[in-house]
Amino acid sequence: MAGDEYEAYVGRWSRRVAERFVPWLGVPAGQRWLDVGCGTGALSAAALAAGAEVTGVDPSPGFLAGRRGVVVGDARALPFADGRFDVVVAGLVLNFVPDPARALAEQARVAVPGATVAAYVWDYADGMAMMRLFWDAAREVDPEAPDEGALFPLCRPDPLAGLWRAAGLTGVVVDAVEVPTTFAGFTDFWRPFLGGQGAAPAYLAGRPPPVRDRIRDLLRARLPAHDIRLTARAWAVRGRRP
Template structure:
């Protein structure tokens, strides 16, 4: 999904409305897509990024190579920063994967200045991610037990009301939720299917565990559901839910 994350990052940051020269932190920075967009479009004073994966942090360092950026390996539930050191703390496509999202949001609020912005976005796995929806609907039609793996079932957090409740319970104020819709375009069925062969994430891991015959059955079942244009291309909609709140003033 990294292919599309940067397309969400730009409208997400615009929605936040944080001005130039702000101090940002990017919790779960991954390969640096969100941090890169902050640097390119919002002229920050600094960006502090953190991820549990040493490989991702190394990739992001090589990608960004900017003196305003400081990246670290660490846990979203125990941020290594002092209190009140950032004007805006953001988290892209991570909250639903955390064992304790509530603690992570409280940590994000802790390191944010009073009156500062705390915000995140997640994919709408339930109905808004057509790329994933076609895949899981086809898999469940073939093998009903697959329903337990469907991210739409596994991640109830990825909906407006749970996201709003998460931020409110962490003490954030003026909490708002916004839908961010993008198009995901594929050259052909092979271009659509290729990410599912990567072995990383729930759907690719599931595909990798299938034998070749079952894998081809699934690919054909998915293909039959896809809206393939006369030129072979595929255009699908993807929705992310964004949430933001203000760190309370003391």
């Protein structure tokens, strides 16, 4: 399942970010939340645990199978009326929306006046150590390999803050959220890259076996054999709808 592969690759770390992001917003319990791009539900679960009433929306039916309170929908055209939610959030989503400004305008549209509109994205440029190590090795083996840091301009504080201000949101704040990412050994580190979910696994799946093996061997040489301890950083942004 897509959700299982995502969980093995990065979902287990995104849950930890969500658990820190929700209290960072500083909103009271009992409010109506919309989780845009809810995926496997990490952010929704953290909001529910904090006493929120949560609705989720995601474009991928594979993530939503069997779950209540979620609908299939596009972040750029949310299937909700204006001014319906007290808090509108998007976790690890905006980097992958073709038109993030339009998606943010939709988040603001469905928020009540004074509502918190917020998001967080992985820092692909520098802060996701597991991915930075992978892409550095991939580009050494294959000079045509992409670089997620260059592909996703919103993975830095200034572009995020600029996007929020351009949408007319007020009181904009951007902060880093950093969590540990630990692996029992190299197999635990490498296996998630074989699942096909995410930019790095998708790239790897499209390479011939000799290229995949060379990337694997280069990473193995650069990492400890056991007890691999890295960090993952996300940038969180929040503002209010006037």
